[in-house]
Amino acid sequence: MNESLSVEERKILAKRVIAAFDAWNLTPKERLLALDLRRRSYGTLRRYRAGRPVGVKIDRLERIRHLLAISKLLKNAAWIKTPCAAFDGKRPVDLMQSFVGLYNIRRFLEKKEMI
Numbered sequence: 001m002n003e004s005l006s007v008e009e010r011k012i013l014a015k016r017v018i019a020a021f022d023a024w025n026l027t028p029k030e031r032l033l034a035l036d037l038r039r040r041s042y043g044t045l046r047r048y049r050a051g052r053p054v055g056v057k058i059d060r061l062e063r064i065r066h067l068l069a070i071s072k073l074l075k076n077a078a079w080i081k082t083p084c085a086a087f088d089g090k091r092p093v094d095l096m097q098s099f100v101g102l103y104n105i106r107r108f109l110e111k112k113e114m115i
Helices: 007-024 026-033 042-049 059-075 077-081 099-114
Strands: none
Touching: 007 026, 007 042, 007 059, 026 042, 059 099, 077 099
16 A cells, blocks of 8 residues: 555545544544544544545654554454453554554454464
8 A cells, every 4th residue: 555546445445444433433532543544533434424534644654554464364343442461461452553553453353364
């Protein structure tokens, strides 16, 4: 994913990430943390829900790429909010606020897929 995505492609990303958040029943605060948005950025979430495109910042696009990969790999949406022994008893949603956390969740699910 890179900044050369068209506006239409970025609109699709916004729609898909909001759908993933909805499926996971994330709170507005959890959604902001997953996207690395400031606490008062609820307007961004509303714009995404309304069909506005995701911005072109590489870090935001990379986060969304990982979130959508997690969504695709996840077989049980409730898992996101369930403490996981693989993450020292932390809930995956609580790890999403860091890029490393997103990466670790994705890798964990990819490995589970291979079992």
